[in-house]
Amino acid sequence: MIIAERKPIEDIRRMVEGHDRVLVLGCGTCVAVCMAGGEKEVAILASALRMAEPEKEFKEATIERQCEREFIEEVRTTSDGYDLILSLACGAGVGFTAELLEEHRVVPGLNTKSIGVAEQPGNWSERCLACGECVLDLTGAVCPIARCSKSLLNGPCGGSQDGMCEIDPKNVQCGWQIIYDRLAKLGRLDLMEENRPPKDWSAAHAGGPRRVLREDAEP
Amino acid sequence: MSKGNGLKSGSRLEQVLAAGHFAVTGELGPPKSADPSIIEQKCGYLKDKVDAVNITDNQTAIVRVSSIAAGVLAMRHGLEPVMQMVCRDRNRIAMQSDILGAYVLGLRNILCLTGDHQCFGNHPTSKYVFDLDSIQQVEMVRKMRDGRFLCGEEIRNSKKADLAPPKMFIGAAENPFGDPFEFRVIRLAKKAKAGVDFIQTQCIFDMPRFKEWMKQVVDRGLHEKVYILAGVTPFKSARMAKYMRDNVAGLTVPDSLVERMEKAEDGAEEGIKICLEQIEELRETVGVAGVHLMAIEWERKVPEILERAGLTPRPEVDKQALAS
Numbered sequence: 001m002i003i004a005e006r007k008p009i010e011d012i013r014r015m016v017e018g019h020d021r022v023l024v025l026g027c028g029t030c031v032a033v034c035m036a037g038g039e040k041e042v043a044i045l046a047s048a049l050r051m052a053e054p055e056k057e058f059k060e061a062t063i064e065r066q067c068e069r070e071f072i073e074e075v076r077t078t079s080d081g082y083d084l085i086l087s088l089a090c091g092a093g094v095g096f097t098a099e100l101l102e103e104h105r106v107v108p109g110l111n112t113k114s115i116g117v118a119e120q121p122g123n124w125s126e127r128c129l130a131c132g133e134c135v136l137d138l139t140g141a142v143c144p145i146a147r148c149s150k151s152l153l154n155g156p157c158g159g160s161q162d163g164m165c166e167i168d169p170k171n172v173q174c175g176w177q178i179i180y181d182r183l184a185k186l187g188r189l190d191l192m193e194e195n196r197p198p199k200d201w202s203a204a205h206a207g208g209p210r211r212v213l214r215e216d217a218e219p
Numbered sequence: 220m221s222k223g224n225g226l227k228s229g230s231r232l233e234q235v236l237a238a239g240h241f242a243v244t245g246e247l248g249p250p251k252s253a254d255p256s257i258i259e260q261k262c263g264y265l266k267d268k269v270d271a272v273n274i275t276d277n278q279t280a281i282v283r284v285s286s287i288a289a290g291v292l293a294m295r296h297g298l299e300p301v302m303q304m305v306c307r308d309r310n311r312i313a314m315q316s317d318i319l320g321a322y323v324l325g326l327r328n329i330l331c332l333t334g335d336h337q338c339f340g341n342h343p344t345s346k347y348v349f350d351l352d353s354i355q356q357v358e359m360v361r362k363m364r365d366g367r368f369l370c371g372e373e374i375r376n377s378k379k380a381d382l383a384p385p386k387m388f389i390g391a392a393e394n395p396f397g398d399p400f401e402f403r404v405i406r407l408a409k410k411a412k413a414g415v416d417f418i419q420t421q422c423i424f425d426m427p428r429f430k431e432w433m434k435q436v437v438d439r440g441l442h443e444k445v446y447i448l449a450g451v452t453p454f455k456s457a458r459m460a461k462y463m464r465d466n467v468a469g470l471t472v473p474d475s476l477v478e479r480m481e482k483a484e485d486g487a488e489e490g491i492k493i494c495l496e497q498i499e500e501l502r503e504t505v506g507v508a509g510v511h512l513m514a515i516e517w518e519r520k521v522p523e524i525l526e527r528a529g530l531t532p533r534p535e536v537d538k539q540a541l542a543s
Contacts, residue, residue, distance in 0.1 A: 149336055150307075150347065154354040155406055157333040158394030158421060158469045166468045167336045180399050192402060195409050198311065198355045198369065 001030035001117075002090040003124040004037060004110040009048060012086065015107040016049070016056070019084035024049070024109070025075065025097065026062030027089035034124050036110050037088030038062060045088070045109065066093025072100045079104060114146075132203030132210065138191055140182030147175025153196040156180070227364065227416065228388035229540040230327035231299045232271040235509075236417065236446045240534045241502060242509030244301065244419065244448060245269040245521055248278060249289035258289055262296035264518040268525050269298070270533055271328055273419070273511070276303040280340025287321045294325055301390060302326050305334025310350035311359065311369050318363060319374075322385030330390040330419065331356040353391055354409050360389050361414030386542040389414060394421040395432035396471045404435040411444045418445055419511040422452040424463075425471040426500060433506050442506030449501045452513045453524060454490035457481040491524055498528045 006012075016022050024046045032038025039062040046058040061078055063071040066089035079085060085104050087094040091112040098106035114126035129146045135153070136143060145151045149167045156176035159166025163177045183189050201207070226233055235242045245265045250257045265272050272293060276286040283289075290300035302321050304314065318329065333353045337345045351359065359369045366374055366382045374384045391410045395403050407418065423429045429449070436442050454460040457480035464472035476493065483489030494512075501507050510530075514521050525531045 150333060150349045150352070152333065152349065152352040154352050154409055155402055156397065156399070157353075158392065158397040159336070160398045161396075161469060162398060167338050169468070174398070176402075177399055180402060193405055193408065195354060195358070195412055198351050198359075201350065 001033055001115070002092075003034050003113045003116040003126070004031045004090050005113055006036055006041065006045065006088070006110055007108070009045075009052070012045070012049070012109055013052060016053070016084060016086060019056070019105075021057045021059070021082045022049070022084045022086055023059045023061060023075075023079055023082040024086045025066070025079075025088065026060075027064075027066045027087075027093050028062050029065045031088060031090055031093075031110060032062075034118065035122075037090075042088055045086075066090075066097050069096075069100065072097055076101060130204070131199070131201075132207075133200060135196075138194075138196070139179045140186055140188065140191075142175065142179045142182050144175055144179060147173070147178060149175070152176065153199060155192060224540065224543045226540060226542050228327045228386045229542045230271070230388045231536050231538075232301065232328050233388040233416070234536040234540060235270045235534055238534065238536075240509075241530070242446070242448060243269045243525060243530050243533065244509065244511045245272045245518070246275065246511070246513045246515075247272045247289070247293060247298075247518070248275045248516075249284035249286065251281065251283050253284075255284065255289075255292055258284075258292045259296055261518045262293055262298050264521050266297045267533065268522050268531055269512070270509075271299040271301050273301045273303055273330060276305045276332070276334070277308065277340070278303075279335050280307065280337045280342065282341060287317060287324065287326065290321065290326050291324050299328070300326055301328040301330050303330045303332055304356070305332045306349050306351050306353055306356055307334030307337060307347050310348050314351070314356065314359070315363065315368055318360060318385050318387065322387065327386070328388045328390060329360055330392065331360060331415075332392055354406075354413050357389055357391050357410055357415045358413035360387055363387070364389070388416050390417045390419060391415045392421065393418050394469050395423075395429050396421055396425060397469055400428075400432075403432055404439060404441070407436060407441055407445070408439060411441055415445055417448060417508070419448045420450040421469060422450045422463075422513060423497065423501070424476055425473055426497065428471065430504060433504055437506045442508075446508035447506055448509040448511040449504070449507050450511045450513060451494055451497050451501070452515060453494035453517065453520065454480055454486070455517055456486040456490070457483070460490075487520075491520065491527070494524060495528055498524075498530070 024042050026039050026042035027037050042060050042062050046060045049058045065071050085106045086109045087097050087106050088109045094108045115128040116124050116126045119125045126146050131145045149165050160174040165172040165174045247261050274286040274290045277283055286302045290302045293300045331353045364386050366384045375382050393407050460477045460480040
């Protein structure tokens with residue numbers, strides 16, 4: 001899922017400055033699961049804002065997803081009369097809401113962090129960088145692009161020590177140590193010996209904004 | 220004159236190693252300002268004492284005079300540079316351009332490195348590149364030497380023009396003290412496959428672990444494909460030994476060495492003695508082709524260390540040698 005985190009309340013208050021009627025709009029999918037922008041978080045943020053700015057109106061609404069046209073259409077009428085939409089979606093959702101409800105000013109209430117997983121309750125971590133050309137078949141399904149701090153393709157650099165990465169040896173694991181251990185368990189350490197060629201980064205964002213087209217899904 | 224001499228680059232370092240001499244390289248960190256006088260001063264200590272000198276590329280991600288520019292200055296002061304190039308700051312376009320640029324300015328040795336993460340340096344909010352990793356970088360420089368860019372295009376100005384490839388002597392680093400330990404020799408094997416000519420290791424303090432790694436290197440026959448230069452660093456003081464043990468990533472400093480430095484009356488002299496013992500032991504180690512002496516901010520001691528180690532004067536080479 002997309003992992004996000006709410007912006008500090010001071011930043012959010014700065015964004016609502018000069019706006020009297022604010023629609024706080026949640027997103028019920030990824031960011032609801034990672035406890036950043038679902039119905040519950042909308043309620044918590046709205047009441048915090050009401051306490052801080054009692055003269056303003058903060059209306060609450062949450063839709064299933066802000067990355068799909070049909071769900072955004074559901075709040076078109078609700079949004080009438082509000083001069084600001086504070087979107088608690090990921091960056092894609094904020095942008096798409098603004099694109100469709102174009103008469104409104106839309107601002108982000110979250111910082112989008114990563115494509116990741118719920119490793120533990122209250123602990124979400126990055127697992128994919130959407131590089132556009134998956135290599136997990138070569139690495140025991142542990143991603144070197146996302147989990148190595150330098151996105152190296154040919155194994156760990158010299159900064160791997162006791163399973164940890166040089167950038168933060170107390171908190172960040174060496175992604176390649178995880179790959180190595182996984183391949184050892186699978187009996188596939190031979191994969192560590194193969195030279196991997198330079199990556200085609202044009203499949204990633206380096207090639208420009210990406211689009212997936214499927215004729216069979218077109219109306 | 221040098222047609223058919225078998226040399227890949229004709230660099231002094233390559234000639235020394237190819238002739239079977241025990242090579243000595245040094246290290247020179249460029250200054251953090253536009254005042255280049257320190258380069259001349261450091262070169263003064265190293266001139267005629269080492270076969271080549273590594274010019275670091277913004278080491279620990281701190282902005283300094285570029286390795287190419289400092290390398291050219293080192294040449295003017297009579298030293299042969301080994302230009303370091305990290306993958307952190309350049310994509311494949313900038314790397315190949317800088318390799319051509321360095322070559323036309325006379326540089327003949329390159330050391331391909333991943334590079335310290337930018338979080339260690341003075342611009343921790345910068346964006347990294349890592350378009351290539353150091354193994355892919357080695358292969359790219361080797362392809363360039365063979366006449367083609369990474370994309371496959373030939374290195375020539377027009378279809379009718381002669382190939383004009385940058386013929387570099389290609390080095391890389393290896394850290395026998397990184398983990399997983401069993402992978403370290405595999406990494407070297409991958410670099411050998413990519414076409415590396417020489418390796419400089421991380422500073423060696425944990426001699427048993429280095430020798431265990433060297434044994435794996437020799438068992439795979441890699442010492443016959445690649446020249447291994449063992450990294451040594453003299454301690455200036457007990458404080459430095461402790462600091463390196465406790466704070467420098469990717470290093471192992473045994474407690475016994477720190478204790479020895481602490482007990483010594485003259486710390487600097489003890490540091491040099493330890494370094495000389497290490498050099499002696501490395502010269503006896505099968506597969507070691509030379510030493511890479513990294514006298515960190517202590518370049519003035521390099522002549523004394525190398526004289527006492529019996530590694531001066533350095534062998535003569537053909538200064539006009541070209542790659543065949």
